[in-house]
Amino acid sequence: MKKNTSPIDCSFTDYFKQHYPDANDISAIPPEQLIDLRKNYINELLAQDLGELNEVEKIVSKSINNRKILSKHHFLPTDKNLSFGERLADKVASFGGSWSFIIIFFIILIIWMGFNAWFLHNKGFDPYPFILLNLILSCLAAIQAPIIMMSQNRQEAKDRQRAEHDYKVNLKAEVEIRMLHEKLDHLLLHQNKRLLEIQKVEMEMLEGIEKAVREGK
DSSP: OOOOOOOOOOOHHHHHHHOOOOOOSSSSSHHHHHHHHHHHHHHHHHHHHHHHHHHHHHHHHHHHHHHTEEEEEEEOOOOGGGHHHHHHHHHHHHHTSSHHHHHHHHHHHHHHHHHHIIIIEEEEEEESSTHHHHHHHHHHHHHHHHHHHHHHHHHHHHHHHHHHHHHHHHHHHHHHHHHHHHHHHHHHIHHHHHHHHHHHHHHHHHHHHHHHHHHHH
C-alpha cells in the first residue's frame, strides 16, 4: 500500500488510488480494508481541516503583527505628567475663557473707575483718563495671549495623538475584518467540499453495511 498523503484537495477516489494504485476499482479490495480506508480518510480530512483553521488564525495574527498596526495601550498625557507651567497655562486659559472672568473683569473696571472718578472726585491714584488702568490692561493682554497660545498648542498636540491613535485602531479593525472575510471565504470554499465528501463516504459505508446485512440473510 502506498504511503499516506494529505487528502486536503482530493476526493475519496483519489485517496483510494493513492493507497491502492494497482486496484482498478474500489470493489477490488476486501470490505474490511475499504471500511478502514474510509475511516482513515474521514479522520485525516477532519484533522486537516482543524489544522487549516489554526493556520488561518496564525496567518491573521502574523499579518497584523507584521503590519505593526496592533493597537497598544495608548495613554495621553495626564495632569501628573505636566509641568508647572503647563498646568498654569491650562488654568489661565480655562479661566480666561469663562463667564466668571468676564463678570469679574467688568466688576473690577467699574469699581476702579467709580472709586477714582466719583468717590475720590477724580483725584485718586488713577484719575481720568485712567492711564494706570490702561497700562495694567495692556500688560494683562500681553501676558494672557501667549499663555493661552501655549495651552492651545498643547491641546493641539493631544488632538494629534488622539487622531493618530484612532487611525491605528481603525486601520487595525479594517485589516482584521478583511482577514475575517478571507477566513470565511476559506470556510465557504473548502468546508462544503469536505462535508459533501464525508457525506458521500458515509453513504457508501451505509450502503456497504446494508448490502452485507442482506447477504447475511
